Amino acid sequence: MEMKINKTKISKTTKNDLITYGMVILVYIVVQLLVSTGHVSSLVQGLLVPFCTYVIVAVALNLTVGILGELSLGHAGFMCVGAFASAVFSLAFKESIPGGLRFFLALLIGAAAAAVVGFLVGIPVLRLRGDYLAIVTLAFGEIIKNIINALYLGVDSNGIHFSMKDALSLHMEEDGLMLIKGAQGVTGTPNDSNFTVGVLLILITLFVVLNFIHSRTGRAVMSIRDNRIAAESVGINVTKYKLVAFTLSASLAGVAGVLYAHNLSTLNALPKNFGYNMSILILVFVVLGGIGNIRGSIIAAVLLTLLPEVLRGLSDYRMLIYSIVLITMMIFNWSPNAVFFRKRLKQTLTSGRKA
Amino acid sequence: MALLETKNLGISFGGLRAVNAFDISVEKGQLYGLIGPNGAGKTTIFNLLTGVYQPDEGAILLEGVNLTGKRTIDICKAGIARTFQNIRLFGDMTVLDNVKVGLHNHYPYSTFEGIFRLPRYRKVEKEMNTKAKELLEVFGLESYADYQAKNLPYGQQRKLEIARAMATEPKLLLLDEPAAGMNPNETKELMETIRFVRERFDMTILLIEHDMKLVSGICEKLTVLNFGEVLAQGDTQDVLNNPEVITAYLGS
Amino acid sequence: MSFVAHLINGISLGSVYALIALGYTMVYGIAKMLNFAHGDVIMIGGYVVFVTASGMGLPPLAAIVISMAVCTVLGVTIERVAYRPLRGASPLAVLITAIGVSYLLQNVALLVFGSDTKAFTNVVTMPNLELFDGQLIIKSVTVVTVIVSIIIMVGLNLFVKRTKLGRAMTAVSEDKGAAQLMGINVNGTIAVTFAIGSALAAVAGVLLCSAYPSLTPYTGSMPGIKAFVAAVFGGIGSIPGAFIGGILLGIIENLSKAYISSQLADAIVFSILIIVLLVKPTGLLGKKILEKV
Numbered sequence: 001m002e003m004k005i006n007k008t009k010i011s012k013t014t015k016n017d018l019i020t021y022g023m024v025i026l027v028y029i030v031v032q033l034l035v036s037t038g039h040v041s042s043l044v045q046g047l048l049v050p051f052c053t054y055v056i057v058a059v060a061l062n063l064t065v066g067i068l069g070e071l072s073l074g075h076a077g078f079m080c081v082g083a084f085a086s087a088v089f090s091l092a093f094k095e096s097i098p099g100g101l102r103f104f105l106a107l108l109i110g111a112a113a114a115a116v117v118g119f120l121v122g123i124p125v126l127r128l129r130g131d132y133l134a135i136v137t138l139a140f141g142e143i144i145k146n147i148i149n150a151l152y153l154g155v156d157s158n159g160i161h162f163s164m165k166d167a168l169s170l171h172m173e174e175d176g177l178m179l180i181k182g183a184q185g186v187t188g189t190p191n192d193s194n195f196t197v198g199v200l201l202i203l204i205t206l207f208v209v210l211n212f213i214h215s216r217t218g219r220a221v222m223s224i225r226d227n228r229i230a231a232e233s234v235g236i237n238v239t240k241y242k243l244v245a246f247t248l249s250a251s252l253a254g255v256a257g258v259l260y261a262h263n264l265s266t267l268n269a270l271p272k273n274f275g276y277n278m279s280i281l282i283l284v285f286v287v288l289g290g291i292g293n294i295r296g297s298i299i300a301a302v303l304l305t306l307l308p309e310v311l312r313g314l315s316d317y318r319m320l321i322y323s324i325v326l327i328t329m330m331i332f333n334w335s336p337n338a339v340f341f342r343k344r345l346k347q348t349l350t351s352g353r354k355a
Numbered sequence: 356m357a358l359l360e361t362k363n364l365g366i367s368f369g370g371l372r373a374v375n376a377f378d379i380s381v382e383k384g385q386l387y388g389l390i391g392p393n394g395a396g397k398t399t400i401f402n403l404l405t406g407v408y409q410p411d412e413g414a415i416l417l418e419g420v421n422l423t424g425k426r427t428i429d430i431c432k433a434g435i436a437r438t439f440q441n442i443r444l445f446g447d448m449t450v451l452d453n454v455k456v457g458l459h460n461h462y463p464y465s466t467f468e469g470i471f472r473l474p475r476y477r478k479v480e481k482e483m484n485t486k487a488k489e490l491l492e493v494f495g496l497e498s499y500a501d502y503q504a505k506n507l508p509y510g511q512q513r514k515l516e517i518a519r520a521m522a523t524e525p526k527l528l529l530l531d532e533p534a535a536g537m538n539p540n541e542t543k544e545l546m547e548t549i550r551f552v553r554e555r556f557d558m559t560i561l562l563i564e565h566d567m568k569l570v571s572g573i574c575e576k577l578t579v580l581n582f583g584e585v586l587a588q589g590d591t592q593d594v595l596n597n598p599e600v601i602t603a604y605l606g607s
Numbered sequence: 608m609s610f611v612a613h614l615i616n617g618i619s620l621g622s623v624y625a626l627i628a629l630g631y632t633m634v635y636g637i638a639k640m641l642n643f644a645h646g647d648v649i650m651i652g653g654y655v656v657f658v659t660a661s662g663m664g665l666p667p668l669a670a671i672v673i674s675m676a677v678c679t680v681l682g683v684t685i686e687r688v689a690y691r692p693l694r695g696a697s698p699l700a701v702l703i704t705a706i707g708v709s710y711l712l713q714n715v716a717l718l719v720f721g722s723d724t725k726a727f728t729n730v731v732t733m734p735n736l737e738l739f740d741g742q743l744i745i746k747s748v749t750v751v752t753v754i755v756s757i758i759i760m761v762g763l764n765l766f767v768k769r770t771k772l773g774r775a776m777t778a779v780s781e782d783k784g785a786a787q788l789m790g791i792n793v794n795g796t797i798a799v800t801f802a803i804g805s806a807l808a809a810v811a812g813v814l815l816c817s818a819y820p821s822l823t824p825y826t827g828s829m830p831g832i833k834a835f836v837a838a839v840f841g842g843i844g845s846i847p848g849a850f851i852g853g854i855l856l857g858i859i860e861n862l863s864k865a866y867i868s869s870q871l872a873d874a875i876v877f878s879i880l881i882i883v884l885l886v887k888p889t890g891l892l893g894k895k896i897l898e899k900v
Contacts, residue, residue, distance in 0.1 A: 065699075069699070071699050071702060071703070124881060124884075124885050127885070128884055128888070130698045130699065130702075131640075131641040131698060131702055132839070132884055132888070134641075134702055135641065135832075135835060135836075135839075135880070136880060136881055136884060138832065139836070139877035139878075139880050139881055140877070140881070142873060142874070142877050143873075143874040143877050143878060146870060146871055146873050146874035147871070147874055149870055150868060150870035150871050164868065164870075164871070165868075182870075183870070207470075208470055211469065211470045211471070211472060212466070212469065212470050214469075215464075215466065215469025215470065215476065216455075216459060216462070216463075216464060216469055216479070216480075216483075217466040217469055218469070219448070219452055219455055219456050219459070220456065220459055222445065222447070222448055222452075223445045223448065223453075223456040225447075226444070226445035226446050226447050226448060227443045227444065227445055227446070229407070229439075229443060230439065230443035230444065230445065230519075231445070231456070232407075232427040232428055232431075233405060233427060233431060233436070233437055233439075233443075233520075234431060234436070234456055234457045234459065234519060234520070234522070234523050235428045235431035235432050235459060235460045235523055236428065236456065236459060237428055238428075244466060276832075280706055280710065283703065283706065284707075284710075287703055292447075316718065317718070319710060319713075319714040319717075320711065320714040320715065320718065322710065323707050323708075323710035323711035323714055324707075324711060326703070326704075326706075326707035326710065327689055327704055327707040327708060327711065330693070330700055330703055330704040330707060331689065331692045331693060331704065333700075334693055334696040334697065334700035334704075335692040335693050335696060336693075336694075336695045336696060337692060338692070
């Protein structure tokens with residue numbers, strides 16, 4: 001009897017994960033078929049890589065919101081770090097390293113840079129609770145964006161130069177290469193990412209996040225989410241595991257940034273791509289897909305990006321609809337009255353079935 | 356040497372002396388009761404023993420090792436586990452996972468090994484599952500293993516909390532009003548469970564309780580607390596017959 | 608002299624932050640929620656004045672009164688429809704809902720008024736102050752904003768401390784359950800709090816747009832967030848704290864713009880939030896709360 005319970009349980013979570021992977025692969029095949037038969041407009045084709053970016057950040061953010069149980073409004077900032085770190089690398093080694101290897105290294109660098117920033121941000125931030133934590137992550141996200149907008153970076157035969165003032169104060173040689181031009185950002189990043197790379201990165205992200213959740217570390221993180229004091233009482237190092245989860249989440253957001261950066265020839269840190277509005281948009285995906293539900297985040301990200309493109313007439317109302325759906329979902333899912341109502345409904349249904 | 360010893364333990368909140376000059380000595384294998392009226396400082400003492408609060412003065416010794424000023428997690432590692440007056444389970448996790456969190460520090464593998472499911476992950480997870488199910492069985496919870504903890508009936512939640520505490524392999528188990536909110540039948544069952552835990556794991560238990568019947572039924576020794584101070588201490592029957600204790604409980 | 612000018616500009620900006628922060632701190636102190644949409648109520652207040660004064664040609668004072676009325680109704684409606692059902696739910700759920708409301712207001716404004724910047728006519732029509740033979744000009748808006756925010760700060764403080772309703776608010780902020788048992792109408796009290804906060808937002812909106820005369824659907828969001836920083840800086844829940852925090856933040860922002868870098872001014876403002884929360888999480892004038900185990 002006992003063994004049976006065990007077997008069904010393990011296969012249940014594994015099955016769930018496999019469905020998620022399968023879903024992504026299936027969508028990929030369908031989209032590729034549609035593209036090759038010319039059923040996808042060039043506009044939507046141009047959106048395929050940003051799709052993948054959104055999906056990855058949404059999964060990463062769900063790790064923070066759903067598994068760690070803390071609200072981050074600064075994930076666009078980590079994306080921004082990953083994007084710029086990798087874009088600078090790829091631009092600097094555009095000629096000297098071949099494409100595939102260069103993109104792989106760029107990925108590692110983007111993920112590592114975002115992880116380092118996530119770790120440094122996490123140390124002070126994770127000491128705070130609830131609303132304060134959310135607003136401070138928002139603040140950090142904005143600080144990151146601001147700093148990158150003020151940053152000038154160049155490289156020449158004398159080495160690397162950087163300044164927070166303007167391009168002239170870099171004092172570069174004639175042959176020097178400008179890497180970051182302040183608010184003008186990075187120009188000329190090689191176009192190394194495409195839809196296939198994006199889907200591969202989604203699968204890797206899923207692999208990391210799902211396996212993390214089902215591991216000892218994941219359980220420790222969730223125990224902190226459910227009851228911090230009880231977690232401490234059974235010997236869970238709260239600070240450590242919060243930091244581990246937050247850093248991993250930031251690093252995956254960085255991966256999304258790498259993908260994003262290598263899809264554009266010019267990369268700027270604008271409010272609309274790396275500001276808190278982006279963080280909030282990603283949060284909308286996470287909430288609509290179900291907090292803590294990784295597969296849900298993917299579905300929500302794809303549906304919400306795709307629907308307005310398909311229903312062109314609705315595109316003006318897109319954000320309006322998002323916000324109404326967001327509020328309705330929150331009230332329906334979290335209001336004590338609604339929770340009570342659903343519980344009673346479930347009880348009536350199950351007792352009805354038994355009788 | 357006593358298993359748990361406190362010397363002159365005290366803490367104040369603002370102007371209020373919540374616990375003052377608290378001395379206790381619990382021998383290995385004992386079932387020790389801590390009783391007293393509401394607000395006497397019982398739970399505060401548990402919070403001091405587990406490092407949730409730091410004492411203003413005094414010392415806490417476990418097997419002669421000084422635990423004063425240690426953090427909660429280090430105290431857990433040193434061998435003190437507890438339950439809470441208002442049950443604190445990991446509500447959205449399964450019953451099995453609740454116990455596995457309790458096992459956390461005794462079954463290590465790294466985050467990296469977990470993500471990439473390396474051999475050690477598989478081996479340790481298997482051991483953890485076996486151990487966790489063993490514990491659930493001891494507490495009669497095995498059929499609930501896949502339930503979300505918050506969906507368990509109240510009495511089973513109490514048991515799960517004890518199972519989770521036992522998973523940390525403690526030397527001393529602190530139970531904070533385990534019978535609170537239970538009907539007489541459930542209380543009786545709980546008494547059986549506590550006795551059983553003590554026999555089976557050779558456990559030392561310090562328990563806070565209001566239910567006199569439960570206390571006199573299972574505890575060998577009692578400490579009575581009133582307004583943060585020890586009112587009486589000794590063998591259960593002597594303490595319960597102490598006129599001062601009767602006054603504190605029933606009024607003069 | 609330029610330092611004094613920067614300082615005065617800072618005080619001007621700071622007094623707008625102070626006004627917004629007063630609304631934030633009232634709502635946070637009493638309903639214990641971060642009303643993320645507060646900044647967007649300000650924006651709506653601005654649009655109402657724009658439509659009534661610039662569009663319909665009403666006198667400024669009438670426009671302001673209408674704007675306050677609209678914002679009050681809006682604030683109370685938001686509380687009733689979106690926040691009240693979530694009372695008792697996790698703070699995370701409430702915050703996300705508030706973000707949703709913020710988004711909703713921005714996008715309604717976007718659909719109704721479009722994304723183009725509206726040139727806001729200054730409603731303060733008094734002459735500017737000229738000092739030192741015109742070397743130092745203090746705009747009349749600045750003077751009015753500072754005076755208005757001081758009056759409101761003092762008035763609110765008196766209201767909360769001296770009136771029955773104000774004391775009910777304090778009671779609700781301490782313990783909703785106990786307040787209810789004492790016969791206080793908790794829902795009503797919180798609704799009044801939102802009404803006052805939103806009316807203040809309308810005033811803040813008018814003064815913000817008069818001092819910085821460009822109005823878009825996103826006008827309120829950044830000042831709103833910065834005002835929250837100000838409220839935290841001063842000690843969330845404290846009325847004088849919100850005022851002091853607002854003024855200080857405005858000065859810091861303007862001086863960093865002038866002497867450090869205009870690109871980095873926002874980063875500096877946000878760094879202050881982080882430093883305050885780490886060094887003294889209760890802010891300059893806040894109280895400490897202990898968690899019960």
